[in-house]
Amino acid sequence: MSQAAVISHAAYAEHAEALGFWRKYVFSTDHKTIGKQYLGISLFMAIAGGFTAYAIRWQLAWPAAGIPGLGAITPHAYNSLVTMHGSIMVFWVAMPMLLGAFGNFCIPLMLGADDMAFPRLNMLSVWIFFTSALVLLASFVAPGGAAASGWTAYTPLSDTWTSAVWGQTMWLFAVALEFASFLIGGINFLTTAFTRRCAGMTLWRMPLLVWDEIAASVLFLLSVGPLVAGAVMLLMDRLLGTGFYDPSKGGDPLLWEHLFWFFGHPEVYVVALPGFGIMLEIMPVFARKPIFGYRTIIYSTIVAVGLSLIVWAHHMFVSGMDPRLATPFSVTTILISVPFAIIVFAMIATLWGGSLIFDTPMLFVIGGLASFIVGGVTGIFLGSAASDIYLHGTYFVVAHFHYTLFPVTFFGGYAGIYYWYPKMFGRMMDERLGKLHFWLTFVFFQATFIPLFLAGIGGTPRRVFMPSAYPSFASLQPLQVMATVATIGLIASQIPLVVNFFSSMFRGALAGRNPWRANTLEWTVDSPPPHGNFPDPPVARRWPYDYSVPGAASDWLPQVAETNPPAGIKVQRAS
Amino acid sequence: MSDATMDRTFAEPAEADAFSGIPPGKLGMWWFLASEIMIFGGLIACFILFRAAHGGWRAESADVHWRIGAFNTLVLLTSSLTMVLAWEAVKTNRPERVGRFLGLTVVLGLTFLGVKGYEYSREFGAGFTPFSGLFWAFYFTMTGLHALHVFAGIVVNSILWTRAARGRLEGIQHRIEYAGLYWHFVDVVWIFLFPLIYLS
Numbered sequence: 001m002s003q004a005a006v007i008s009h010a011a012y013a014e015h016a017e018a019l020g021f022w023r024k025y026v027f028s029t030d031h032k033t034i035g036k037q038y039l040g041i042s043l044f045m046a047i048a049g050g051f052t053a054y055a056i057r058w059q060l061a062w063p064a065a066g067i068p069g070l071g072a073i074t075p076h077a078y079n080s081l082v083t084m085h086g087s088i089m090v091f092w093v094a095m096p097m098l099l100g101a102f103g104n105f106c107i108p109l110m111l112g113a114d115d116m117a118f119p120r121l122n123m124l125s126v127w128i129f130f131t132s133a134l135v136l137l138a139s140f141v142a143p144g145g146a147a148a149s150g151w152t153a154y155t156p157l158s159d160t161w162t163s164a165v166w167g168q169t170m171w172l173f174a175v176a177l178e179f180a181s182f183l184i185g186g187i188n189f190l191t192t193a194f195t196r197r198c199a200g201m202t203l204w205r206m207p208l209l210v211w212d213e214i215a216a217s218v219l220f221l222l223s224v225g226p227l228v229a230g231a232v233m234l235l236m237d238r239l240l241g242t243g244f245y246d247p248s249k250g251g252d253p254l255l256w257e258h259l260f261w262f263f264g265h266p267e268v269y270v271v272a273l274p275g276f277g278i279m280l281e282i283m284p285v286f287a288r289k290p291i292f293g294y295r296t297i298i299y300s301t302i303v304a305v306g307l308s309l310i311v312w313a314h315h316m317f318v319s320g321m322d323p324r325l326a327t328p329f330s331v332t333t334i335l336i337s338v339p340f341a342i343i344v345f346a347m348i349a350t351l352w353g354g355s356l357i358f359d360t361p362m363l364f365v366i367g368g369l370a371s372f373i374v375g376g377v378t379g380i381f382l383g384s385a386a387s388d389i390y391l392h393g394t395y396f397v398v399a400h401f402h403y404t405l406f407p408v409t410f411f412g413g414y415a416g417i418y419y420w421y422p423k424m425f426g427r428m429m430d431e432r433l434g435k436l437h438f439w440l441t442f443v444f445f446q447a448t449f450i451p452l453f454l455a456g457i458g459g460t461p462r463r464v465f466m467p468s469a470y471p472s473f474a475s476l477q478p479l480q481v482m483a484t485v486a487t488i489g490l491i492a493s494q495i496p497l498v499v500n501f502f503s504s505m506f507r508g509a510l511a512g513r514n515p516w517r518a519n520t521l522e523w524t525v526d527s528p529p530p531h532g533n534f535p536d537p538p539v540a541r542r543w544p545y546d547y548s549v550p551g552a553a554s555d556w557l558p559q560v561a562e563t564n565p566p567a568g569i570k571v572q573r574a575s
Numbered sequence: 576m577s578d579a580t581m582d583r584t585f586a587e588p589a590e591a592d593a594f595s596g597i598p599p600g601k602l603g604m605w606w607f608l609a610s611e612i613m614i615f616g617g618l619i620a621c622f623i624l625f626r627a628a629h630g631g632w633r634a635e636s637a638d639v640h641w642r643i644g645a646f647n648t649l650v651l652l653t654s655s656l657t658m659v660l661a662w663e664a665v666k667t668n669r670p671e672r673v674g675r676f677l678g679l680t681v682v683l684g685l686t687f688l689g690v691k692g693y694e695y696s697r698e699f700g701a702g703f704t705p706f707s708g709l710f711w712a713f714y715f716t717m718t719g720l721h722a723l724h725v726f727a728g729i730v731v732n733s734i735l736w737t738r739a740a741r742g743r744l745e746g747i748q749h750r751i752e753y754a755g756l757y758w759h760f761v762d763v764v765w766i767f768l769f770p771l772i773y774l775s
Contacts, residue, residue: 117599183610191603221606225613229621233716242705242712244621250629250709255621262617 027127029119030531031104034126036424038100039417041126041133045092048137050491052085061477061484063466075465079148080167082463084140086151087171090267091178092133094409098274099182100129102416103189103213105424109522109529110207112198112538117191125184132177139170147171150463152264155245155256159237172235179224186217198521200540205559207520207544208291211298212277216270219305223266230259257319261312268404269308273301275408276343278416279365283347285419285518286362287354288555290545293346300339300346307336317385318392326385333383340376344369355548360434361419361516367442368411375403378453393463396456399449406445414441414497421501422515426527427508433500440493447486451479519544519558604753608760611724615764618720619771622713635710636775638703643694644773647687648765651725654683655762658732658755661739665751670742673751677736680758684729691722717768724761732758 019028028034051069058067059078066072073081104122108115116122139146146167149157158168193206193214233244234256243249245256284291291297313321313329347369356362378400381387391397414437421429458476460467468477514523521538522529538560546557626632661676695715698704705715731754738747 118603121603183607187603187606187610190606191599194602195597195599221610222613225610225615226617226620228614229617232618232720233621233712236705236712236716240705242716243709244712244716249706252625252628255625259617259621 027123029115029123031108031116031119031122032424032529032533034122035101035103035105037126038096038104038129041130042093042096042101042413045088045096045133049085049088049093050494052081052088053487054491055081056085057484057487059465060467061481063468076148077145078465079150079463080140080146083147083150083171084136087136087147087175089405089409090151090271091175092136094271094405094413095178095182096129097409097413098271098278098416099185099189099213099216100126102209102274102278102413102420103185103217105420106207106522107189107192107210107213108196109423109525109533110210110520110544111193111196111201112521112534112540113192113196114532114534116188117196118188121184122188125181125188128177128184129181132174132181135170135177136174139167139174142166142170152260153234153256154260155234155237155253158234158256159245159253169235169238172231172238176228176231179228182220183224186220189217190214190221198534198538198540201559202540204295205540205543208280208294208297209274209277212273212280212301215301215305216273219266219273219308220270223263223270223309226259227263230256254316254319254321257316257321258312261315262309265312265315266305266308268401269304271405272408273304275368275412276301278412278419279347279368280343280350281520282361282365282415282419283350284545284547285516286357286359286365287351288357288547289350289354290547291346292349292352293342294543294545297343297346300342304336304339304343307332307339311336311383314383314385314388317388330384334380337376337380337383344373344376359418359516360429360431360438361415363435363438363442364411364415364418367438368407368415371403371407371411371442371445375400375405375407378403391456393461394456395452395460395462398462399452399456402449402452406449410441410445414438417497417501419516420522421504422511423522423527423529425505425508426511427504427506428511428515429504429508430500433496437493437496437500440496441490444486444490444493448483448490451483451486455479455483514558517554517556519546519556521559524558524560598749600749600753601756604756608756611760615720615767618717619767622717622771625709625713629709631775632710635708636772638698638701639714639773640694640697641773643690644769647690647694648769650683650687650690651762651765654680654687655759657683658758662752662755665744665748668744670739670744673744674736674740674742677732677739677751681729681732681736684725684732687725688722688729691718714772717772721761721764721768724764728754728758728761 024030025033028037055067055070055073056078058065059073059081104116107113144165144167147153147158147170149168153168153171193210197206233242236242237244237246237251243251245251245253247253280291280297311329311333313325314333317326317329351366378396382391382397382400418429418434421427455473455476456462458473458479460473460476460480467473467480511527513525513527515527516523521534521540521544524538525534540559541562542557542559544559546552546561548555549557657676657679661673661680664670664672664676698711703711705712735747735751735754738744739751
C-alpha cells in the first residue's frame with residue numbers, strides 16, 4: 001500500500017510540474033487551492049456585505065443626511081440593502097469562509113489524505129459558488145433593484161410581482177446555486193472523512209475541526225432539502241402563477257416560514273459548528289494543554305445537530321401559527337442550549353490552568369468565545385415564547401444574532417486565517433498588526449451591538465427605514481448613532497488585516513513546517529504543502545491533543561510521534 | 576478507557592474502521608440520495624398537510640387518470656428490474672448483456688416520460704393546469720420534479736449504455752452500480768407519489 005502511495009505521489013509531483021498557470025491557480029482540483037479560492041471569494045464578498053452594513057447603519061443614525069457614497073435612498077432600497085446584507089453575510093461570507101475555505105484546506109491535510117475524495121467535483125463546487133456570487137452581485141443593478149424581502153424571503157413579500165421582479169428571481173437562482181455548491185462540497189467532506197483517512201486515523205482520533213465540518217455538512221444536507229422543495233414552489237408561484245403561498249388561491253404564506261426556518265435555524269449551526277471547530281483546534285495549541293472532554297464535545301455536537309432540526313418554530317412565535325406549538329418549541333430551544341453550554345464549558349476547561357500564549361489566533365479565539373457566550377445567553381430570552389413576544393422584531397434580536405454569528409464567522413474565521421496562513425502561504429503574518437486588528441475589532445464590535453440590545457429592550461422595531469420618525473423611539477436615537485459610529489470604526493478596523501494579509505505574503509518571516517508547535521498532521525509537511533500533500537503516507541499513532549504529556553521530551557507530541565510516555569505515568573485520554 | 580485499550584492507542588496503527596470498505600463513489604451517492612430524500616420528503620409532507628387541511632381534495636383528485644398512472648408504475652418497476660439485471664451482468668462480466676439491459680432501462684424510462692407527457696396533454700386538454708387550484712399545482716410540481724429526475728437518470732444511463740454497447744466495461748462497472756442506486760431511488764419516489772396522488 002505504501003509503495004503504491006509513493007508512486008502516486010511521484011505522479012502528483014510530475015503532474016504538478018506539467019500544469020500551466022490556469023490549471024494550477026484557477027481551474028485547480030487541488031483542495032488547498034480551492035480552499036484559498038473560497039477564502040478569497042468570501043473576503044471579497046465581506047467587503048460587499050460590510051458596505052451594506054455601513055449604508056444601513058448610516059441611514060438609521062442620520063436618515064436626513066443621505067449616505068456618503070450612495071446618496072439618499074428610498075425605503076425600498078433600504079429593504080434591498082437589509083436583504084442583501086443578510087444574504088451575503090450568511091451565504092457568501094460565513095459559509096465559504098468556515099466550510100469552503102477551512103473545510104477544504106484542512107480536512108484532507110488533517111486526515112493525512114492526498115486530496116478530497118472527489119477533486120473534480122470539488123472544483124465544480126467552487127465554480128458553481130463563484131457563479132452564484134456573480135448572479136447575486138448582478139442583481140444589485142437589475143431593473144427594479146435587488147431582492148427586498150429579507151434574507152428570509154418571507155412570502156407574500158417574495159411571492160408578489162409588486163417589487164424587485166428581477167432581483168427576487170435572481171436572488172432565488174443565486175441561493176439555489178449556492179446550495180448546490182455546498183451540497184456537492186458537503187458530500188465531498190463526508191465521503192473524504194469516511195474513506196480517505198490515513199492509517200491509524202480512526203474516527204476517534206480525528207481533529208475536532210474535521211468532526212465539526214462533517215457534522216455541519218450532515219446538518220446542511222438534511223435541512224436544506226425541504227427548503228429546496230419550498231424554493232421550487234416559490235419559483236412556480238413567481239414564474240407560473242401557482243398559489244402555494246397565496247391565500248387567495250388556497251395556499252398559505254406560513255408554509256414558507258416553516259420551510260425556511262426548518263433550514264434557516266440549522267443553518268446557524270452549519271455556520272457555528274465549523275467556527276467552534278476552528279476555536280477548538282487552536283485552543284489546545286496556545287494553552288499547551290490537551291482539549292478537555294474530546295468525546296463529550298463530539299457527542300454534544302451530535303446532539304446539537306439532532307436538536308437543531310426541531311427548534312425552527314421559535315422564529316415564528318408571533319407569526320400566527322397555532323399557539324399550542326409555542327411551548328414544545330420553547331422547550332426544544334432551551335434544551336439545545338445544553339449541548340452548546342457543554343461545548344463552551346469544555347473550551348473554558350481547556351483554557352483553565354494552561355500556559356496561555358496570547359498570539360493573534362488565540363486572542364481571536366478567546367474574544368470570539370467571550371462574545372459568543374453573550375449571544376448564547378441572550379438567545380434564552382428569545383427562545384422562550386413568553387419573553388420573545390415582547391422582544392420579537394426589535395433590535396434585541398438583531399444584536400443577539402450578531403453576537404452569535406459575528407464571533408463564529410469573523411472571530412473564528414480570523415483566528416483560522418492567522419493560524420493557518422503560515423501553512424497556506426509559507427510565511428507568518430505580522431503579530432503587531434494582528435494584535436492591533438484584534439483589539440480594534442473586539443472593542444468596536446462590542447460598541448456596535450451593546451447599544452442595539454438597549455434599543456431593542458426599549459422596543460425599537462427592526463426592519464424600519466426610519467425608526468426616529470416614531471416619537472416614542474426618538475429618545476433612543478443616540479443609541480443608533482453610537483452603533484453607527486462604532487460600525488464605521490469596526491469596518492475601518494479591518495484595514496490592518498488587509499495590509500497584513502497582502503504584505504505578509506512577500507515580507508512575512510518564513511514559517512517553516514510547524515511554527516505553532518502543533519500536533520495535527522498538516523504541520524508535518526512543508527508550508528505550503530506540495531500537490532498531493534504528503535511525500536510519504538503518514539500514520540496517525542495518537543489523538544491530536546497530546547500537549548504537555550508528563551515525561552515526554554517536548555511539550556507536544558505530533559499525531560505521528562511514536563514515543564510512548566514512560567511506563568507508569570497516567571495520561572489524560574480522549575475518553 | 577481501560578488499560579488494555581489505552582495501550583493500543585499508542586505506537587501502532589489502529590485497525591481499519593467500518594466505513595473504509597465502501598468505495599467513495601458509493602458513499603457519495605448515498606449522501607446525495609439522503610439530500611434528495613429530504614427534498615421529495617419536504618414536498619410530499621407539504622402535500623399531505625395541505626390535503627388534510629383542505630378536506631382531502633376528493634373532487635379534484637377524481638380527475639387524475641389512475642389507469643395511466645398504474646401503467647407507468649408498471650413501466651418504472653420493470654425498468655428497475657432491467658437495471659438490476661444490467662448490474663448483475665456487470666458482476667458476471669458480460670458486456671453485451673450489460674448493454675442490452677441498460678438499453679432496455681433507457682427505453683422504459685423514455686416510455687415513462689412519453690406516457691407522462693400524454694397524460695399531461697390530456698389534462699391540459701381537459702383544462703387542468705398548474706393554476707387550477709392547489710391540488711393541480713402540487714400534482715404538476717411533484718410529478719414534474721420527478722420527471723426531471725427520470726430524465727437525468729436516462730441521460731446517465733444512456734452514456735453508460737453507449738460505453739457498454741462498445742463492449743468495454745473497464746472503468747464503468749462501479750458507475751453502473753451508482754447509476755442503479757439513483758435509478759431505484761427515482762423509482763421509489765414514484766412508489767410514494769402514485770398512491771398519494773392517484774389512489775387516495
